[in-house]
Amino acid sequence: MAQNVYDWLDERLGLQAIYDAILDREVPKVNWWFTLGSASLFLGLMQGITGILLSVYYVPTPDHAYDSITYIMTGVKFGWLILGIHHWGASLLILTAFIHMLRVFFYGAYKYPREVTWITGVMLLIGALGMGFTGYLLPWNQRSYWATTVGTEIAGSVPGIGNIILRILRGGTDLSALTLSRFFSLHIWIFPAILLAVVLTHLYLVIRLGISNIPDEDS
Amino acid sequence: MSSKYRSPAMDRRSFVKIISSALGSLMAAVVGLPAIQYFISPSLGKEEEDEWISLGPLENYPLDTPTQFNFSLNKVNGWEKSSHSYGVFVLREEGKGVVVYSDVCTHLSCRLNWIPEEEEYLCPCHAARFDKHGNLISGPPPRPMDRFETKLDEGQLFIHLKEG
Known part of the structure; x- marks a missing residue:
């Protein structure tokens, strides 16, 4: 029965071809360092899932943001787990993505024909850092507030256009309700939308080009 | 791979498939089951x-x-x-x-x-x-x-x- 349903769908959707392309593609003999891209992808998915769950209770306004986080931590069953995964997963994701990048760099895997994969990878790192920067403000506690004060001030130190950058980031001269809501929007809509598109491009390129050999003495 | 490493019961591919599905299900459960509780717990609280x-x-x-x-x-x-x-x-x-x-x-x-x-x-x-x-x-x-x-x-x- 299940086989019949699968065959019916496969004939129309080409599921087997997708499966083969993604999971049954040829790979050279590689080592554990090559698992970090998948690890980053997995952590990114977890961030998405836990982030969506957090949005059930979180509200991005100065009078309720902190209270809603406190409620998630103490009032909702397993809120501590969801927020904990999102909090620690964020740091872990930066770590795995960065080590993944070091692997690609030291193995020279960014070279022809994989330059675009590398470029999209750099965009993903910048996007992930942007997610970290915007997400850090959302709990609206002292640490978030001052970290964002300092962070936006650093952006404001750019010669000439610094002040306008600072104003654009904060939504005005002060760190305010406007800063919180625009960081929230960036964190849950704008960055994720961009990241999704770039992640899909990155994966498409990995599948299309295959992964490179570990360089040896002959190459 | 030499034959002394081969299991008569299962080939490498099936083994990896089973392990991957098992670990995947475990991880989905670790997040998924608490997520259900997380979503519905305020609805079930006694508010008399x-x-x-x-x-x-x-x-x-x-x-x-x-x-x-x-x-x-x-x-x-x-x-x-x-x-x-x-x-x-x-x-x-x-x-x-x-x-x-x-x-x-x-x-x-x-x-x-x-x-x-x-x-x-x-x-x-x-x-x-x-x-x-x-x-x-x-x-x-x-x-x-x-x-x-x-x-x-x-x-x-x-x-x-x-x-x-």
């Missing part, structure tokens, strides 16, 4: 309102005409402390004592208004009409207006508010 509310001295209420009384209670929902307002109609009749009606329409919980000229309650949402004693005249509600349990204590009128 059970107290006697004073409506003031009974003599304050005129005879034979429903008189509205409003009060509010503070509630905590999640991170928000809000005050929830209630409205009741007190009908005092000579020889029949006092009946207190809830102003919540039994159809879909809109608030009823007493229309003195018509001697009727009218629901603004679907034009349901109730008479002075809370009986349905016309419209969609499934039952007459709800009544509160009442008591008199030293001339003060109390109603028993029960929710949840």
Whole structure:
């Protein structure tokens, strides 16, 4: 029965071809360092899932943001787990993505024909850092507030256009309700939308080009 | 791979498939099952309102005409402390004592208004009409207006508010 349903769908959707392309593609003999891209992808998915769950209770306004986080931590069953995964997963994701990048760099895997994969990878790192920067403000506690004060001030130190950058980031001269809501929007809509598109491009390129050999003495 | 590493029962590919599915299911369960609890736990919390509310001295209420009384209670929902307002109609009749009606329409919980000229309650949402004693005249509600349990204590009128 299940086989019949699968065959019916496969004939129309080409599921087997997708499966083969993604999971049954040829790979050279590689080592554990090559698992970090998948690890980053997995952590990114977890961030998405836990982030969506957090949005059930979180509200991005100065009078309720902190209270809603406190409620998630103490009032909702397993809120501590969801927020904990999102909090620690964020740091872990930066770590795995960065080590993944070091692997690609030291193995020279960014070279022809994989330059675009590398470029999209750099965009993903910048996007992930942007997610970290915007997400850090959302709990609206002292640490978030001052970290964002300092962070936006650093952006404001750019010669000439610094002040306008600072104003654009904060939504005005002060760190305010406007800063919180625009960081929230960036964190849950704008960055994720961009990241999704770039992640899909990155994966498409990995599948299309295959992964490179570990360089040896002959190459 | 040399044959001494091969299992007669299972090839490498099936082994990896089984292990991957098992670990994948485990990880999905670790996040998925708490996520269900996380989503529904505030809906299941006990939020019972059970107290006697004073409506003031009974003599304050005129005879034979429903008189509205409003009060509010503070509630905590999640991170928000809000005050929830209630409205009741007190009908005092000579020889029949006092009946207190809830102003919540039994159809879909809109608030009823007493229309003195018509001697009727009218629901603004679907034009349901109730008479002075809370009986349905016309419209969609499934039952007459709800009544509160009442008591008199030293001339003060109390109603028993029960929710949840």
